[in-house]
Amino acid sequence: MSATPETDAAPGAEILFLAEGELAGLVADLATAAVEVVGPAATEPASPAAAAADVLHGRPELEYRTLAPGVAPLLAPGMPRLSLKGFFLPQTEALFAWRQHGTEIEIERGEASARRRVALGVKPCDAAALEIVDHVMNWDFADQPWNERRVATTVFTLACPVEDGSCFCTAVGLAPDGTRGADGLFTPVEGGWLVEPSTEKGAAFVAEHAARFATASAALVDEGAEARRAANERVAGHLEIDAESVREWIAGHFDDPLLAGLGVRCHGCGTCASVCPTCHCFDIVDETDGVGKGTRRRSWDTCQTGKFTLHASGHNPRNDQNARFRQRLNHKFSIYPLRFGEVLCTGCGRCSRECHAGQDLVEMLAAIDVAARRPAAVGAETESGGPA
Amino acid sequence: MTEPQDVTTEAQDTAAEAAPTAAEAPAAPTAAEAQAAATAAEAPTTDDASPARADAHDYPETGAHDEPGDLQGVARQLLAEAKVDVVIGWEDGRRGARPVFITEADDADRLIFDTRCVHDLVSYLNPRRTQVAALGRVAVVVKGCDAKAVAGLLREGQVKRDEVVLIGVRCGGVLEVADLPEAVALTADNVSPRCFRCDNREPSLVDYLVGDPQDEPPRPPATVDERVAALDALPVEERWEFWAEQFSSCVRCYACRQVCPLCVCERCVADKSVPQWIETASHPRGNLSWNLTRALHLAGRCVECGECERVCPAGLPLTLLNRKLAQVLRERFAYVATDDPEVPAPVGDYRLDDAEEFIR
Numbered sequence: 001m002s003a004t005p006e007t008d009a010a011p012g013a014e015i016l017f018l019a020e021g022e023l024a025g026l027v028a029d030l031a032t033a034a035v036e037v038v039g040p041a042a043t044e045p046a047s048p049a050a051a052a053a054d055v056l057h058g059r060p061e062l063e064y065r066t067l068a069p070g071v072a073p074l075l076a077p078g079m080p081r082l083s084l085k086g087f088f089l090p091q092t093e094a095l096f097a098w099r100q101h102g103t104e105i106e107i108e109r110g111e112a113s114a115r116r117r118v119a120l121g122v123k124p125c126d127a128a129a130l131e132i133v134d135h136v137m138n139w140d141f142a143d144q145p146w147n148e149r150r151v152a153t154t155v156f157t158l159a160c161p162v163e164d165g166s167c168f169c170t171a172v173g174l175a176p177d178g179t180r181g182a183d184g185l186f187t188p189v190e191g192g193w194l195v196e197p198s199t200e201k202g203a204a205f206v207a208e209h210a211a212r213f214a215t216a217s218a219a220l221v222d223e224g225a226e227a228r229r230a231a232n233e234r235v236a237g238h239l240e241i242d243a244e245s246v247r248e249w250i251a252g253h254f255d256d257p258l259l260a261g262l263g264v265r266c267h268g269c270g271t272c273a274s275v276c277p278t279c280h281c282f283d284i285v286d287e288t289d290g291v292g293k294g295t296r297r298r299s300w301d302t303c304q305t306g307k308f309t310l311h312a313s314g315h316n317p318r319n320d321q322n323a324r325f326r327q328r329l330n331h332k333f334s335i336y337p338l339r340f341g342e343v344l345c346t347g348c349g350r351c352s353r354e355c356h357a358g359q360d361l362v363e364m365l366a367a368i369d370v371a372a373r374r375p376a377a378v379g380a381e382t383e384s385g386g387p388a
Numbered sequence: 389m390t391e392p393q394d395v396t397t398e399a400q401d402t403a404a405e406a407a408p409t410a411a412e413a414p415a416a417p418t419a420a421e422a423q424a425a426a427t428a429a430e431a432p433t434t435d436d437a438s439p440a441r442a443d444a445h446d447y448p449e450t451g452a453h454d455e456p457g458d459l460q461g462v463a464r465q466l467l468a469e470a471k472v473d474v475v476i477g478w479e480d481g482r483r484g485a486r487p488v489f490i491t492e493a494d495d496a497d498r499l500i501f502d503t504r505c506v507h508d509l510v511s512y513l514n515p516r517r518t519q520v521a522a523l524g525r526v527a528v529v530v531k532g533c534d535a536k537a538v539a540g541l542l543r544e545g546q547v548k549r550d551e552v553v554l555i556g557v558r559c560g561g562v563l564e565v566a567d568l569p570e571a572v573a574l575t576a577d578n579v580s581p582r583c584f585r586c587d588n589r590e591p592s593l594v595d596y597l598v599g600d601p602q603d604e605p606p607r608p609p610a611t612v613d614e615r616v617a618a619l620d621a622l623p624v625e626e627r628w629e630f631w632a633e634q635f636s637s638c639v640r641c642y643a644c645r646q647v648c649p650l651c652v653c654e655r656c657v658a659d660k661s662v663p664q665w666i667e668t669a670s671h672p673r674g675n676l677s678w679n680l681t682r683a684l685h686l687a688g689r690c691v692e693c694g695e696c697e698r699v700c701p702a703g704l705p706l707t708l709l710n711r712k713l714a715q716v717l718r719e720r721f722a723y724v725a726t727d728d729p730e731v732p733a734p735v736g737d738y739r740l741d742d743a744e745e746f747i748r
Contacts, residue, residue: 043703061703081701082639091639092669166483264519265487267511269643271701285661285668297669299640307659320519356647356699357507358486358566 015224016206017216019192023072026212030118031069038087038119038153039073040080041065064119073121075186075193079163083277083348084119084126085133088149092299095145095284100292114148118205121186124157124178125169125348129277131181135340136280154205156195159187159224162231166349168239168362174346176235177228187224189216194224235347239362241369243333243343249372250334254326258371262364263325265357270302272328272351272359278344281308303327329364459529459598462555464496466527472553473524476512478505484567487512489523501529501599502571506562506580508693510537510649513547527553531562532588535727536691537649539593542729544689544736546652549729556594561586561605564698574606581608581615582694582707593727612711619708635675637702640668644682644696644706650689657681683709688717688735691725 018026030037043061062078064087094110130150137143160167160176169176179185183202187194194216197203206213216224253259273279283301288294301308304325309318318324336344345361352360463475467490477499479488485504490496509528512520520526530538535556541547561574561583572578583605590597619627642658645651658666658678666681667674682696683706690710697706717723721734 092671092674264489264523265512267643267646267699269646269699270641271643271699274639274641274643274701283668285664287664287667287669297671299669302641305642305646305659320522321517322519352483353567354701356566356643356695358481358483360482360486363482 015216015221016195016213017189017192017220018186018195018213022192022212023075024070026209027067027072028070029209029212034116036115036117037067037069037071037073038064038084038117039067039121040076040078041067041071041074064122066117075121075158075188077161077163079123079348079350079353080126081350081354082275083129083350084122084155085129085277085280087117087119087153088130088146089133089280089282089300092297093145095296095298097295098293110145114152116152117149118154118156120156121158122155122182123160123348124176124180124182124185125160125167125174125346126277127155127157127182128169128174128178128180128346129348130155132278132340132342132344132346133280135342136336139340154201155182156184156186156202156205157182158193159185159228160231161227162235164349164353165238166352166360166362167235167347168349168365169347170232170236171239171241171365172243172343172345172347176231187228189220189223189227194220239347239366241365242373243337245372246365246368247334247337247343249368250330251338253371254330256371258367259326259329260322262329262359263321263323266304266321266325266359267357268304268306268321268324269356270304271354271356273302273304274300275350275354277346277348277350278332303331325359329368333365333368459501459555459557460496460499462596462598463490463499463527464493466553467491467496468493471525472527474520475499475527475529475555476509476520477501477529477555478507478509484565484569485571486566489520491523499529501557501559503561503563503574504566504568504571505531505557506564506566506694506698508534508537508647508649508695510534510541510693511647511695513538513541513552514649514652515546516652516654525551525553527555529555529557530591530594531557531559532586532591532727533582533691533693534649535591535593536588536725537693539727539729539731540650540689540691540725540733541652543733544650544652554591554594554596556591556597558590558597558599558602559586560589560602576606576608579606579608580694580698581610581612582692582711584608584611587724588727591727593729612707613715615705616708616711616715620712631679632672632676634704635679636672638670638675638679638704639702640670640675640678641701642678643699643701644704647695647699648686649693649695650686650691651682657685679704679709683713686710687713688721688723688733690714 027037040062041064043063062074062080063082064080064084066087067073096110097108099106099108134150137146157177157179162176167176169178174180177185177187179196179198183199183205184195184197187196195206195213197206250259273281279302281301281303282298284296284298286294286296303309303318304321306316306319306324308324310316318327332344336342349362352362459477463477466472466475473491475490475496477488477490478485478501479498480500485500485502485506487507487509488498490498510530511517513526513528515521535554538547538552538554542549561579563572563574563578564580584607586605589602589604619630622630642656645656645658658681666677690713692707692710692714694707696710697704700706714725717734723734
């Protein structure tokens with residue numbers, strides 16, 4: 001989309017350094033300028049009652065949060081359970097409210113959303129998802145709330161050390177130190193972070209807060225480069241697929257046992273879609289509030305539930321979990337690339353990590369990739385084996 | 389029990405060296421006995437209560453843990469002799485233990501049971517899981533809590549006892565998470581808190597029982613009952629605030645419903661849109677409607693398998709709600725979840741001589 005400049009063109013080649021001690025100052029500056037800061041924070045019990053009930057039972061987790069003014073994000077390894085997408089496509093939002101006066105209908109637009117924000121410490125896989133989802137949000141209809149939030153938000157990724165064996169960003173053309181969908185990159189080094197803006201928006205942000213940044217020493221630049229190289233090498237070993245072959249194979253093997261039997265253990269809970277940075281489907285419902293007034297809201301939806309495709313007649317074209325799970329893979333790795341030229345997946349691994357039934361996208365993609373690279377004659381006729 | 393002997397005997401025939409058959413074994417406790425036992429337990433909380441069935445170990449032990457009564461052996465034989473088409477159990481996946489559907493006898497070696505096997509596989513017996521039903525006749529591996537879920541399905545006519553083979557595993561508690569590369573011993577800090585004072589470490593509602601007798605699960609630093617008591621001690625306004633705050637983070641994915649072995653409605657009230665009984669938006673009103681409806685519809689049906697809390701992406705402490713319901717059920721109806729399907733559940737059972745006018 002035009003409002004989000006291409007990230008490849010880095011305006012300035014100079015690499016900056018933000019000392020650890022300057023992060024608090026930067027955040028304070030942002031608070032003064034009334035710029036919201038979104039970033040990772042440790043999940044905490046929300047109240048004394050929650051603490052008493054031991055809600056977290058000792059398991060601190062990371063989550064993206066709109067931080068209180070002056071609070072610094074936690075720029076450390078760790079994968080927030082939910083991706084950043086909720087800050088652009090909230091789980092539920094009011095699109096508008098209506099009120100009927102006789103034959104007149106008064107429309108009031110939903111919550112104003114274009115507050116200036118900066119997101120710091122974003123996982124590169126989460127930032128890339130924004131740019132990938134931009135395609136569909138500006139395809140047949142320009143999604144105003146999404147676009148306004150995109151324009152209002154400056155995003156800096158934090159170079160990722162690779163979280164675990166479910167990470168596979170390089171397999172889908174991304175990188176653990178990427179800036180797609182972002183305006184610049186932070187790379188952790190001794191005593192602070194290297195900072196490299198990658199868009200004009202990012203450069204403007206850095207210029208606005210120039211007093212907080214120094215020029216990085218050659219030694220620190222080398223240290224950052226080495227860490228980034230090592231992370232790329234590490235994640236590349238987790239999965240390697242040929243996306244184009246995978247797309248073609250999926251498109252041509254709708255009823256192949258490999259593709260049509262993937263949902264046996266799936267409960268259809270849709271957790272994979274909730275945590276996915278690229279799943280963007282939503283449902284729109286008019287909620288009436290008494291007579292003659294109400295609110296139109298949209299909420300996240302997922303193709304993993306039966307209701308998603310249930311017809312008014314009672315017929316359901318995707319009538320079991322095998323069909324629904326196939327749709328998930330089909331949309332991400334065949335339909336979306338066919339329409340928009342790239343897969344609807346950033347390799348964050350959350351769907352595998354969070355699936356409580358053990359559905360494993362890494363394993364599935366590896367199997368499909370093998371099938372796709374096999375000579376065509378073998379293809380669909382290989383023995384089906386067990387369903388799982 | 390609903391004609392257990394036929395099944396037991398039939399399944400038994402598949403074992404080369406059969407243990408005593410159901411017919412020879414001591415009779416299972418009657419519904420009345422079990423209820424009496426439940427009533428006799430006077431303790432105010434379930435943590436301190438003795439098991440509902442004091443004689444829980446008097447059941448037909450069919451497979452023991454000797455060859456071929458081990459998990460893999462039982463599964464292999466059931467498949468080899470075509471007694472079942474699929475055995476639903478657990479395997480080692482890339483990210484730890486996970487459900488597996490074994491359809492070939494040669495694959496039975498993939499089956500495992502250890503402290504990571506947290507999943508309640510009874511969810512797969514839901515007749516609405518058509519992709520599972522399509523696999524044919526099913527055997528499923530059950531822990532004690534899972535067997536209680538089977539009893540619930542039997543009570544409600546969702547499955548027929550002679551259409552499923554139950555392989556019981558002796559269980560001394562499970563971890564909170566399944567995604568560990570290998571099993572670890574349970575400690576106070578890693579055990580699933582719901583396992584404390586488990587009253588069904590050896591499921592009775594089984595055709596086979598495998599594994600060694602297990603010790604009691606460790607006591608977690610804060611037991612579920614203690615946490616419920618901490619909430620109960622708060623003024624009602626603060627308790628309300630607590631739950632309102634908790635429900636505010638619900639993302640309305642319905643994972644709790646999908647994974648629940650007893651959530652078997654043909655069409656969930658949350659999915660009905662004419663009228664929209666429960667608002668789909670995750671605002672406080674919609675979230676409250678959903679979470680209270682879910683909890684109350686499971687009163688007297690929930691077996692505290694813990695799956696809803698485990699899978700909740702928002703981390704809602706649903707176990708606290710479930711336990712509170714269980715406490716009320718015990719106090720008001722002398723009912724404790726059991727894997728004896730003959731024990732009627734307080735909600736869903738009726739009698740012609742009921743004392744209440746309205747129900748007759």
